[in-house]
Amino acid sequence: MWCFNLIIVITTIVYTTSSPLYDETNLGAGCTITSYSEVNTVVNSCTNIIINGLAVPPGKTLELDLKSGTNLTFQGTTSFGSSTKWEGPLITITGNNIHVNGATGSKLDGQGTNYWDGKGDVNPGKPKFFRIKATGGSTFSNIHLLNCPKQCVSIQNSNQIILSKWTVDVSAGDKNNLGHNTDGFDISDSEAVTIKDSVIMNQDDCVAVNSGKHLHFSNLLCSGGHGLSLSVGMSKTDSSKNQLSDVTFTDCNVTNSRNGIHVKTHSDATQGSVNNITYKNIHLNGITNYGINVQQDYAGGSSNGTPTNNIPIKGLTMNNIIGTMTGPNSEAVFVLCGTSGCSGFDWSGVSITGANKASNCTNFKPPGINC
Numbered sequence: 001m002w003c004f005n006l007i008i009v010i011t012t013i014v015y016t017t018s019s020p021l022y023d024e025t026n027l028g029a030g031c032t033i034t035s036y037s038e039v040n041t042v043v044n045s046c047t048n049i050i051i052n053g054l055a056v057p058p059g060k061t062l063e064l065d066l067k068s069g070t071n072l073t074f075q076g077t078t079s080f081g082s083s084t085k086w087e088g089p090l091i092t093i094t095g096n097n098i099h100v101n102g103a104t105g106s107k108l109d110g111q112g113t114n115y116w117d118g119k120g121d122v123n124p125g126k127p128k129f130f131r132i133k134a135t136g137g138s139t140f141s142n143i144h145l146l147n148c149p150k151q152c153v154s155i156q157n158s159n160q161i162i163l164s165k166w167t168v169d170v171s172a173g174d175k176n177n178l179g180h181n182t183d184g185f186d187i188s189d190s191e192a193v194t195i196k197d198s199v200i201m202n203q204d205d206c207v208a209v210n211s212g213k214h215l216h217f218s219n220l221l222c223s224g225g226h227g228l229s230l231s232v233g234m235s236k237t238d239s240s241k242n243q244l245s246d247v248t249f250t251d252c253n254v255t256n257s258r259n260g261i262h263v264k265t266h267s268d269a270t271q272g273s274v275n276n277i278t279y280k281n282i283h284l285n286g287i288t289n290y291g292i293n294v295q296q297d298y299a300g301g302s303s304n305g306t307p308t309n310n311i312p313i314k315g316l317t318m319n320n321i322i323g324t325m326t327g328p329n330s331e332a333v334f335v336l337c338g339t340s341g342c343s344g345f346d347w348s349g350v351s352i353t354g355a356n357k358a359s360n361c362t363n364f365k366p367p368g369i370n371c
């Protein structure tokens with residue numbers, strides 16, 4: 001018996017060390033999903049899952065509620081049928097200590113071209129793409145999303161997760177100005193989330209942070225969209241959903257975008273707070289509207305010119321924000337605070353050139369800014 005066990009152990013070591021692929025394809029054969037009808041059985045019984053070339057039927061969510069500790073790999077193209085108008089999401093991934101990875105060359109294709117009409121959220125019937133609710137050291141790496149119908153990735157109720165090496169490519173939506181509200185990453189009610197080493201090409205916020213704490217973004221390349229944003233005050237009634245603190249953006253590039261950095265609080269929300277936010281080493285290039293825009297007058301999805309103090313911004317650090325702007329509407333810094341809405345701004349090394357309009361600050365002047 002001892003000897004028999006030893007042989008199994010040795011055999012396993014030989015296989016896993018000399019040929020991990022051989023090992024995985026054989027032992028995991030029953031855990032590979034190639035058709036939608038296999039999803040539930042596999043997800044309920046396996047902890048080492050491959051999704052290979054899956055076509056998700058129109059109007060269905062690929063729901064992956066994974067067992068704790070699961071490894072999931074996407075191979076080939078995962079496509080999402082789009083004959084039906086609906087709200088999605090196209091895929092949800094839930095779990096604790098899960099590890100989701102895209103194999104080289106793999107893609108998830110949201111087929112946004114079938115939905116885009118130049119109206120975004122205003123015209124319903126477009127699905128959100130990718131929802132994550134994960135905890136306990138979960139990782140999501142090397143995921144390539146193509147053509148989000150509208151918002152790309154939303155992270156909610158998550159704790160201790162890391163996303164790295166993503167490509168979110170909605171650049172096709174630039175054509176004829178058809179893609180709208182294609183936010184890259186939206187984060188709410190989450191703690192200890194890191195998103196790093198990723199590329200986002202879209203038509204709305206590259207990152208939009210709504211609520212949570214200890215959220216970190218680094219080495220992002222944002223192109224074509226609306227910049228690195230905070231948007232706080234989504235709830236009109238529950239102030240606990242309007243709390244944001246301890247957020248860092250470091251070593252990011254924002255290029256050919258409407259804004260570089262956009263901090264907005266919602267004047268039509270109940271109370272809330274924004275504390276201890278840092279943007280550091282942010283390179284801007286080809287920004288058309290605002291290099292840095294801080295506004296406390298967001299209501300009903302746009303600014304209304306009447307800033308309020310209901311969600312005070314306490315502690316906003318800008319350090320080494322450099323770059324250039326382009327076009328007739330370009331303004332390096334625009335600040336519109338409530339009468340007592342902004343405090344604790346520590347800004348240094350803000351150097352944004354090429355603006356066509358003078359910077360403009362209302363009710364609060366950040367240190368070192370000529371406005």
Ligand SMILES: *[C@@H]1O[C@H](CO)[C@@H](O)[C@H](O)[C@H]1NC(C)=O
Nearest residue numbers: 046047048068069070071099
């Ligand atoms: C998941 O992958 C990691 C790293 O390759 C491995 O250590 C772990 O045992 C795998 N987990 C499962 C459930 O197969």
Ligand SMILES: *[C@@H]1O[C@H](CO)[C@@H](O)[C@H](O)[C@H]1NC(C)=O
Nearest residue numbers: 218219220221251252253283
């Ligand atoms: C940002 O641009 C700089 C200068 O071009 C480059 O060195 C750096 O690698 C870029 N970083 C990212 C995340 O794209």
Ligand SMILES: *[C@@H]1O[C@H](CO)[C@@H](O)[C@H](O)[C@H]1NC(C)=O
Nearest residue numbers: 214215245246247248276277
């Ligand atoms: C501010 O946030 C950073 C990043 O999460 C954190 O390291 C630091 O301790 C926070 N500062 C305070 C005063 O809480």
Ligand SMILES: *[C@@H]1O[C@H](CO)[C@@H](O)[C@H](O)[C@H]1NC(C)=O
Nearest residue numbers: 305335336358359360361362
């Ligand atoms: C500055 O912005 C405020 C708020 O939008 C506006 O009322 C004011 O006219 C602007 N000042 C200039 C000189 O454009």
